[in-house]
Amino acid sequence: MTVSDVIFYLIAGIAVGSAGMVAFSRNIVHSAFALMGTFLGVAGLYLTLGADFLGAVQVLVYVGGILVLMLFAVMLTHRIGDVEVSNRSVGRLPALLISIGVFGVMVTAIGQANWGSAEPAAMSPTTPGIGEQLLTKYVLPFELASVVLLAALIAAVMLSRKEIRE
Amino acid sequence: MVGLEHYLVVSLLLFSLGIYCVLTRKNALGILLGIELVLNAANINYIAFSYYGGGGYDGQVFAIFVIMLAAAEAAIGLAIVLGIYRSFHTIDVEAIDRLRG
Numbered sequence A: 001m002t003v004s005d006v007i008f009y010l011i012a013g014i015a016v017g018s019a020g021m022v023a024f025s026r027n028i029v030h031s032a033f034a035l036m037g038t039f040l041g042v043a044g045l046y047l048t049l050g051a052d053f054l055g056a057v058q059v060l061v062y063v064g065g066i067l068v069l070m071l072f073a074v075m076l077t078h079r080i081g082d083v084e085v086s087n088r089s090v091g092r093l094p095a096l097l098i099s100i101g102v103f104g105v106m107v108t109a110i111g112q113a114n115w116g117s118a119e120p121a122a123m124s125p126t127t128p129g130i131g132e133q134l135l136t137k138y139v140l141p142f143e144l145a146s147v148v149l150l151a152a153l154i155a156a157v158m159l160s161r162k163e164i165r166e
Numbered sequence B: 001m002v003g004l005e006h007y008l009v010v011s012l013l014l015f016s017l018g019i020y021c022v023l024t025r026k027n028a029l030g031i032l033l034g035i036e037l038v039l040n041a042a043n044i045n046y047i048a049f050s051y052y053g054g055g056g057y058d059g060q061v062f063a064i065f066v067i068m069l070a071a072a073e074a075a076i077g078l079a080i081v082l083g084i085y086r087s088f089h090t091i092d093v094e095a096i097d098r099l100r101g
Helices: A003-024 A028-048 A052-077 A092-112 A127-135 A139-160 B004-024 B028-052 B058-088
Strands: none
Touching: A003 A028, A003 B004, A003 B028, A028 A052, A028 B004, A028 B028, A052 A127, A052 B028, A052 B058, A092 B004, A127 A139, A127 B058, A139 B058, B004 B028, B028 B058
């Protein structure tokens, strides 16, 4: 067991452990905070896979953006007074069976598939390469992404503004 | 030695937990949290295959688009949740059964 293995198991443990807290915690605020552990753990996994730019993007967008947005929504909709003890829609047991079933099927598939033996890519800074790809091969999706983001921005403003009656 | 399968199993664990979270929550925000878990699991797969499949940037660029869509989805989803909360005064997805505003 080398040092990189220990680091991998540590980071994976953090990510999966906090994902478990997200799924099993009864308090939505605890879930939202545990999601931060998952996002940071996933960013660490990106770094162990040599994706330095994506690790930084993950921290900036997920932890700095989406998570703060989620916490805002939790605080705005969560009334301290009403304690929701039961917060399940599908029963707990069927949901557990479905997730374990999905996990079992896919873990068998992963175990049986022949993934080939390609050498891992060498670790090098990825930012210049990604930038070049975004402006050459993926320029159309890139432009579409900006349109999607603009539409999302306008829609979010439209949905959440106060109604002004004439 | 950590290989591709290890990353796939970690991502699968995140995916299963996300599915469980989506299925069991009554709270609309809890469902959104579960969806974020599922999207992250998909992203780990993209990066892992990109790394163990001989490099190249295709997987990473796709992951960037997934992150972009997740951000848009979170913004719209939360705006809708807040809108629902304004008109129903709850975000329990089982209590929201009227289409008429």
